[in-house]
Amino acid sequence: MGVFGRIRESLSRTKQQIVERFDEIVSLADEPERRTRAVDVDTIEALEELLISADIGLSATDRIIAAVKGRTRSGESLRDLVKQEIRRIFDSVDGPVAVPAPPQVTLIVGVNGTGKTTTVGKLANVLRAEGRRPLICAADTFRAAAVEQLEIWATRAGVEMVRAREGADPAAVVFDAISSAKAKGRDPVLVDTAGRLHTRVNLMNELDKIRRVAAREVAGAPHEVLLVLDATVGQNGLTQAREFTNVAGVNGIVLTKLDGTAKGGIAVAIANDLKLPIRWVGVGEGIEDLVRFSAEEYVDGLFEEKW
Amino acid sequence: MFESLSTRLQDVFKSLRGQGRLTPENIEAALREIRLALLEADVNFKVVKAFIDRVRDRAMEQDVLQSLSPSQQVVRIVRDEMLALFGDAQGGLADTTKRPRVILLLGLQGAGKTTTAGKLAKWLAKQGRHPLLVSTDVKRPAAIQQLNLVAEKADVRVHDPAGQLDPVARAKGALLEATNKGFDVVIVDSAGRLHIDDELMTELAAIKAVTDPSDLLYVADAMTGQDAIKSAGEFNRRVGVTGVVLTKLDGDARGGAALSVVSVVGVPIAFAGSGERLEDLEPFHPERVVSRVLGMGDMLSLIERAEAAIDQDGAARLEEKIRSNEFTLEDFRDQLKTIRKMGPIEQIIGMIPGMSSVKGLAENKPDEKQISRVEAIIGSMTAEERRKQHIINGSRRKRIAKGSGTSVEEVNRLLKQFVQMQKMLKSLGGMAGMAGGGKKARRQAMQMLRDRH
Numbered sequence: 001m002g003v004f005g006r007i008r009e010s011l012s013r014t015k016q017q018i019v020e021r022f023d024e025i026v027s028l029a030d031e032p033e034r035r036t037r038a039v040d041v042d043t044i045e046a047l048e049e050l051l052i053s054a055d056i057g058l059s060a061t062d063r064i065i066a067a068v069k070g071r072t073r074s075g076e077s078l079r080d081l082v083k084q085e086i087r088r089i090f091d092s093v094d095g096p097v098a099v100p101a102p103p104q105v106t107l108i109v110g111v112n113g114t115g116k117t118t119t120v121g122k123l124a125n126v127l128r129a130e131g132r133r134p135l136i137c138a139a140d141t142f143r144a145a146a147v148e149q150l151e152i153w154a155t156r157a158g159v160e161m162v163r164a165r166e167g168a169d170p171a172a173v174v175f176d177a178i179s180s181a182k183a184k185g186r187d188p189v190l191v192d193t194a195g196r197l198h199t200r201v202n203l204m205n206e207l208d209k210i211r212r213v214a215a216r217e218v219a220g221a222p223h224e225v226l227l228v229l230d231a232t233v234g235q236n237g238l239t240q241a242r243e244f245t246n247v248a249g250v251n252g253i254v255l256t257k258l259d260g261t262a263k264g265g266i267a268v269a270i271a272n273d274l275k276l277p278i279r280w281v282g283v284g285e286g287i288e289d290l291v292r293f294s295a296e297e298y299v300d301g302l303f304e305e306k307w
Numbered sequence: 308m309f310e311s312l313s314t315r316l317q318d319v320f321k322s323l324r325g326q327g328r329l330t331p332e333n334i335e336a337a338l339r340e341i342r343l344a345l346l347e348a349d350v351n352f353k354v355v356k357a358f359i360d361r362v363r364d365r366a367m368e369q370d371v372l373q374s375l376s377p378s379q380q381v382v383r384i385v386r387d388e389m390l391a392l393f394g395d396a397q398g399g400l401a402d403t404t405k406r407p408r409v410i411l412l413l414g415l416q417g418a419g420k421t422t423t424a425g426k427l428a429k430w431l432a433k434q435g436r437h438p439l440l441v442s443t444d445v446k447r448p449a450a451i452q453q454l455n456l457v458a459e460k461a462d463v464r465v466h467d468p469a470g471q472l473d474p475v476a477r478a479k480g481a482l483l484e485a486t487n488k489g490f491d492v493v494i495v496d497s498a499g500r501l502h503i504d505d506e507l508m509t510e511l512a513a514i515k516a517v518t519d520p521s522d523l524l525y526v527a528d529a530m531t532g533q534d535a536i537k538s539a540g541e542f543n544r545r546v547g548v549t550g551v552v553l554t555k556l557d558g559d560a561r562g563g564a565a566l567s568v569v570s571v572v573g574v575p576i577a578f579a580g581s582g583e584r585l586e587d588l589e590p591f592h593p594e595r596v597v598s599r600v601l602g603m604g605d606m607l608s609l610i611e612r613a614e615a616a617i618d619q620d621g622a623a624r625l626e627e628k629i630r631s632n633e634f635t636l637e638d639f640r641d642q643l644k645t646i647r648k649m650g651p652i653e654q655i656i657g658m659i660p661g662m663s664s665v666k667g668l669a670e671n672k673p674d675e676k677q678i679s680r681v682e683a684i685i686g687s688m689t690a691e692e693r694r695k696q697h698i699i700n701g702s703r704r705k706r707i708a709k710g711s712g713t714s715v716e717e718v719n720r721l722l723k724q725f726v727q728m729q730k731m732l733k734s735l736g737g738m739a740g741m742a743g744g745g746k747k748a749r750r751q752a753m754q755m756l757r758d759r760h
Contacts, residue, residue: 052346052533053351053352055532057347058343111530111555113417113418144460145449145455148449149449151449152449153448198558199559230528230530230531232531233530233531234530234531235532236349237532240530257415257416257417260501260538261534261537262538266532
């Protein structure tokens with residue numbers, strides 16, 4: 001299987017309780033003679049529970065329910081109505097990624113344990129395969145062995161890495177990396193930052209400092225700030241996205257660990273509530289297991305029709 | 308932690324309190340709010356449903372509706388049912404006679420297993436045990452190295468034979484080393500894995516088979532969502548789980564999903580991780596968390612922390628000093644250090660009953676930096692100045708301000724506050740902090756909590 005279809009594949013790798021339940025719910029409502037009637041209350045309630053259980057969140061769930069509730073259908077299937085509404089949520093926030101003059105600076109941020117370091121490694125690999133010459137910047141000077149972990153990924157991806165001097169200030173490493181990228185013509189600079197809970201003011205301010213240093217060195221930098229979210233995350237993912245956006249100017253989401261049974265429904269909530277697009281999806285442990293997000297594929301995978 | 312849930316529930320209860328009498332209608336309205344609050348806290352929707360049904364059944368009983376304080380009754384029912392949800396078992400580790408005792412940590416990637424291993428080792432060492440750490444994570448790049456570094460920080464021995472890359476053999480080797488060298492606990496860190504990863508689940512079962520662990524702790528991220536039940540259930544089915552470690556509780560996650568794990572898988576939460584320091588791991592006490600959710604504060608944890616941070620002799624000396632009016636800037640600085648040892652100020656304040664509902668506190672959080680500045684100012688004084696602050700004249704103030712990187716105004720302010728504090732302490736007399744009567748204070752707090760319920 002090629003790159004396309006990876007999201008769908010990872011979403012459907014396991015026994016899909018959500019898919020099965022969805023099939024159950026919509027099959028009755030979508031019988032030909034019912035398709036011209038409004039969806040009944042029980043079905044609405046079951047659908048609501050299903051969406052909540054996929055971490056889609058209350059407000060996005062309300063929006064989807066509102067789109068199908070009390071609506072006199074003229075033959076449309078409930079399945080399509082739900083899928084359409086989720087597509088609409090994603091489509092309304094999807095915009096092209098601007099490509100700035102090199103070097104582009106991309107910050108990878110997020111709370112602890114979501115997969116930032118792994119994402120940086122995979123991202124470097126994808127971009128290099130696409131003909132760019134990325135440079136990895138190891139700005140996680142806090143977690144034990146974080147730099148060593150990233151170094152292994154850099155070697156696997158075949159890209160260079162700028163590492164911190166022992167105990168150095170993360171912003172200083174970013175400065176070094178940008179200077180090196182300019183001198184050697186590397187683009188983009190992928191900055192791995194330390195995991196931090198969004199409630200820790202001091203650590204969050206550090207991100208602001210990194211931003212300022214980057215902006216001083218390259219006009220418009222950081223051009224891209226990607227928040228890495230674990231697909232298993234619950235409603236706290238919304239809070240994370242809100243806080244990191246406030247401090248670090250997040251403009252895209254990376255959804256990791258989508259190869260588990262978690263469906264990453266928080267992505268729908270974030271697109272709906274915060275208007276942030278999903279850019280990349282992590283679908284496995286291998287270096288190739290990072291693919292560009294496709295709303296169509298994601299929604300299909302989420303509610304795939306059984307064959 | 309659980310703050311937003313507690314705010315929301317407090318609002319619900321406030322509106323109930325306004326009612327002279329409860330009616331089925333206003334109970335229903337309150338239940339709706341509770342349902343939303345729990346769902347937003349990621350409590351599994353099935354658990355929520357069952358919870359709401361139980362509360363409704365009990366709240367609709369005639370004696371509740373007709374009692375003099377119906378809202379109190381409802382709060383009580385919610386509290387009881389919540390305790391049932393958390394499981395009423397106490398945190399920490401159950402007793403076992405097995406030596407060495409083996410603790411196997413398992414869970415999804417990024418839940419915090421390696422950090423927990425270090426914290427647990429530190430906690431056990433503090434209990435007078437001799438833990439040995441071993442990593443069986445040969446998969447994630449630099450995972451073994453991370454555990455080595457964590458062990459070094461915790462000052463605990465780690466079993467790491469160079470070149471041995473077979474997880475089962477590593478675990479077995481650690482057990483052997485422990486038996487030979489007299490370590491009484493072996494903490495086995497495992498590779499993070501998805502519960503649907505057959506190969507790794509088999510490996511985990513093999514590690515279990517050779518080490519015969521007394522504790523299989525499932526490490527769960529407090530921020531996890533509705534899928535948590537599925538993964539924990541699968542670990543339980545394939546390998547077995549005896550308890551849960553709830554990590555990253557220092558954020559604002561409400562931990563509802565992890566609660567659901569407890570209720571569905573039927574194992575207690577053994578420990579909770581609440582910060583990035585190695586000391587930030589505590590045995591989990593359900594009744595305290597429920598009290599916090601319901602806005603009753605968590606005085607017991609606060610007192611425990613104070614006891615851990617304050618050395619008893621020092622406290623007695625301090626008490627004596629205050630009695631005889633000899634409290635100096637030097638003592639003041641020691642006090643600040645002690646408070647800091649208890650953890651971030653914000654966390655401590657969150658444990659005080661009622662503080663979560665004080666308006667404006669969120670915007671006016673006490674600043675850790677401010678404390679650092681005060682410490683810097685005192686640090687820039689001479690020993691004599693610290694003992695006799697009245698000799699600090701204008702030129703000394705200027706020097707101190709320069710030395711501490713602050714301003715003369717700040718030095719003035721500190722000195723003024725210190726004099727006020729001395730006066731206050733004098734009038735307080737013997738009440739030298741909580742440490743003097745640790746046990747007694749604790750009993751009193753217990754009683755107080757009981758009275759409230």
